[in-house]
Amino acid sequence: MxxxxxxxxxxxxxxxxxWRTSVSRDLAAFTATKGITGIDWLKFSDAWRKQYRPSMDEVRSRRRDWTILDELHLESLVKLLGEFGVTGLSEADILHMSHAWRRxxxxxxxxxxxxxxxxxxxxxxxxxxxxxxxxxxxxxxxxxxxxxxxxxxxxxxxxxxxxxxxxxxxxxxxxxxxxxxxxxxxxxxxxxxxxxxxxxxxxxxxxxxxxxxxxxxxxxxxxxxxxxxxxxxxxxxx
Missing domain, CATH: 3.40.50.1000 (HAD superfamily/HAD-like)
Structure with missing residues (x-):
């Protein structure tokens, strides 16, 4: 063979x-510069990853037009920031955080x-x-x-x-x-x-x-x- x-x-x-260690470390370091504390970023990263398959399934099932993963990650992040009570971030901040998956x-x-x-x-x-x-x-x-x-x-x-x-x-x-x-x-x-x-x-x-x-x-x-x-x-x- x-x-x-x-x-x-x-x-x-x-x-x-x-991904798990990297994303949580990246988010913790970035949000610390914004004065955001008290978030369990490992738990946050796990929750973010749990959105991965459901978001892609919307595309795979044709219920949604073709959408790249960067966009799906961003949408899931915005949802989770609300659920975890993270506020005070600009659109540029949120985009940077969504690109943690690139780092x-x-x-x-x-x-x-x-x-x-x-x-x-x-x-x-x-x-x-x-x-x-x-x-x-x-x-x-x-x-x-x-x-x-x-x-x-x-x-x-x-x-x-x-x-x-x-x-x-x-x-x-x-x-x-x-x-x-x-x-x-x-x-x-x-x-x-x-x-x-x-x-x-x-x-x-x-x-x-x-x-x-x-x-x-x-x-x-x-x-x-x-x-x-x-x-x-x-x-x-x-």
Whole structure:
């Protein structure tokens, strides 16, 4: 199988970057400069992330026209600021906060692992993040992508089949020549259904120290398990 692989595509939020720690840290630091205190920003970040799938489902179901994730994040943020009683922010302040998702730190193994994988394979995100979000994140975190694939180029949010199929098509590759790398079994299940190879890399603290989901791989949809991107690079001969 490995000899046929030409590209590795990656889920990003949670798999490549630590969104929870990064978003909460970013919001806490920024709002402190505005004199805002007493907010549990980890709790806020968790609540923000819970809006992620419902907001995309509105687009996936066609109840809403195509809308990029940056805009969905902004709408969810405005709602949550009200729920958490955060006031006194300008529109520019709120936009800056919504772009916290562009300023996410990579897991320690992400950059060295991606750098090694890049020596042999095309590497690209297959994320629900829009192009501007992913490009700015890559500049911030030093992620060495070859190109940006995923939701906006495909105009389809994962786990819709087109998100995976379009990523392969845009690389002029068959699904069997592409590995989907993710820390989420659901993502890999959807990719596997479209004929991609799959790699599970667990991120056991993505949702905090007591995480209970995506702790172990689902053998029905996972081809390769690696504890880190650097181990994956070793397994793939990089």
């Amino acid at each position: 490995i000899t046929a692989i030409k590209a590795c595509i990656f889920d990003v939020f949670g798999t490549v970057v630590d 996410l730190d990579p897991w320690p193994d992400s950059v060295p692992g991606l750098t090694r994988l890049k020596t042999r394979f095309i590497i690209a995100p297959c994320s629900n993040g829009n192009i501007a979000l992913i490009v700015n994140m890559a500049k911030y975190a030093g992620l060495p992508w070859d190109c940006v694939l995923g939701a906006e180029p495909a105009r389809a949010y994962k786990p819709d089949p087109e998100a995976y199929v379009a990523s392969c098509r845009m690389l002029d590759l068959k699904p069997s020549q592409v590995l989907m790398v993710a820390a989420h079994n659901g993502d890999l299940r959807a990719a596997k259904a479209q004929g991609l190879g799959t790699v599970f890399v667990p991120r056991l603290t993505e949702h905090g120290p007591h995480q209970q989901i995506d702790v172990v791989p689902d053998p029905s949809c996972v081809d390769i398990v690696a504890v880190s991107f650097t181990e994956l690079a070793t397994k793939l001969g990089c």
